Amino acid sequence: MRPIGAPDLSSKIFCRFLSDMCTCLLEEPRSGLPVTNHAYRPKKGRHTAVMEMLENYITCLITKQKVPKLMEFDFQSYFNNVTWKSVELALDRLSMSRLSALVQMYLKNIRTRFRDNYCIEQEMIELGGGPKVDRKTKMYKPVYLRKGMPQGSPVSPILATLACDMTNPPRGLTMYADDGIYVGEDLTKFEEWLKNGESSGRLVDLTKTRELDSGGEFKFCGYLINFSAGYIVNEQGDSSDLFIPKEELMTFLKKGSYYTKTERKRWE
Numbered sequence: 001m002r003p004i005g006a007p008d009l010s011s012k013i014f015c016r017f018l019s020d021m022c023t024c025l026l027e028e029p030r031s032g033l034p035v036t037n038h039a040y041r042p043k044k045g046r047h048t049a050v051m052e053m054l055e056n057y058i059t060c061l062i063t064k065q066k067v068p069k070l071m072e073f074d075f076q077s078y079f080n081n082v083t084w085k086s087v088e089l090a091l092d093r094l095s096m097s098r099l100s101a102l103v104q105m106y107l108k109n110i111r112t113r114f115r116d117n118y119c120i121e122q123e124m125i126e127l128g129g130g131p132k133v134d135r136k137t138k139m140y141k142p143v144y145l146r147k148g149m150p151q152g153s154p155v156s157p158i159l160a161t162l163a164c165d166m167t168n169p170p171r172g173l174t175m176y177a178d179d180g181i182y183v184g185e186d187l188t189k190f191e192e193w194l195k196n197g198e199s200s201g202r203l204v205d206l207t208k209t210r211e212l213d214s215g216g217e218f219k220f221c222g223y224l225i226n227f228s229a230g231y232i233v234n235e236q237g238d239s240s241d242l243f244i245p246k247e248e249l250m251t252f253l254k255k256g257s258y259y260t261k262t263e264r265k266r267w268e
Contacts (some may be wrong), residue, residue, distance in 0.1 A: 018106060019154040021099060022162070036169045037161040039177040046221040047253035049176040050232075053220060054242065054249075056172045056183040057227065064185050067214050068172075071182040071190060074208035078178035079160050081201035083147045084108075086163040103159065147201060167197055176221050181212075223253070 023042055038049035060068035075081075084107045091100035149156035161177065169175075170193050172184035182190045194204055212218045215228040224233040225242075232252075233239045240252045 014106065015153050015155045018099075018102060019158055021102075022155065022158045025094070025096060025099065036173055037165050037175040037177070039161055039175070040157045041161075046176055046223075047250065049174055050221050050223050050225075050253055051246075051250055053174045053181055053183060054225075056174065057214075060172065060183055060185060066185065068183050068185055069187060070212035070214050070218070071187060072208070072210055072212050072218065072220070073180055073182070073194070074205045075164075075178040076203045076205035078164070078202060079151075079156065080148045081203055082149060082160045082163055083199075083201045085146075086167075086200035087159045090163045090165070090167075103155075106155070163200065164197075164202065167193070167200065167202075169193060179221070181220050 038044040038046070038052070057068060057070075084104075087107070088100060088104060091097075091103060149160045157177070161175075164175065164178075170182070170184070170189040173182050173190065173193075174180060184190065194202070217224055217226045219225070222235045226232075227242070230242045231239050232242055234252070234255075238252075240249065242249070
């Protein structure tokens with residue numbers, strides 16, 4: 001269950017401070033953060049995710065002299081299930097002890113209140129029997145959670161994707177938020193990575209996970225790609241050759257995807 005963030009003014013200021021601090025630190029090369037998840041990152045976006053996936057495919061094709069395998073996957077309600085322990089471990093691996101202390105203070109004070117007849121059976125099971133009623137006020141007592149990023153908080157998406165990145169992802173993996181694609185010769189390391197992530201909240205949605213046909217068409221981040229025909233189509237319906245200079249292809253990817261003003265500020 002994912003709590004809905006309804007912070008007051010002081011909480012909004014604190015969350016914005018954490019968000020800006022994480023963004024600044026992640027932009028620095030010294031952070032050592034693997035470039036796996038391109039969402040909510042400075043100077044990253046859907047266009048860089050698609051470009052990295054194309055580079056992984058071409059690199060594997062040249063070095064291995066064989067057509068690589070493509071595996072599309074999606075995490076089931078990742079922002080709801082990501083554990084706070086995985087967020088803390090990710091910050092510790094980046095040697096951000098002071099920032100980690102602030103994030104822990106923020107997470108451990110999150111609580112959710114329930115109104116009458118609001119808590120459904122599944123949520124009660126997850127909470128170990130559901131919230132208890134206060135005898136004096138006749139209202140549900142606050143319930144402290146230990147997983148899930150609050151909706152509406154500016155720092156939630158950054159912390160969730162950070163926790164996913166700092167899990168030793170296999171080479172050839174590219175993600176945007178909770179959607180990803182793996183390009184490689186062997187699926188063993190990829191399957192092990194998925195299995196090891198179940199404890200941190202990375203549960204695979206089997207309905208959206210499948211092996212792609214490298215000779216056919218498939219979509220990634222809104223782009224229609226066909227390696228055998230050598231073309232790519234953006235969200236506006238414009239097409240381009242895949243095997244053109246990198247600068248020209250990057251320009252095509254930037255112009256062909258819809259971005260909000262906030263998203264554009266991250267990479268302009």
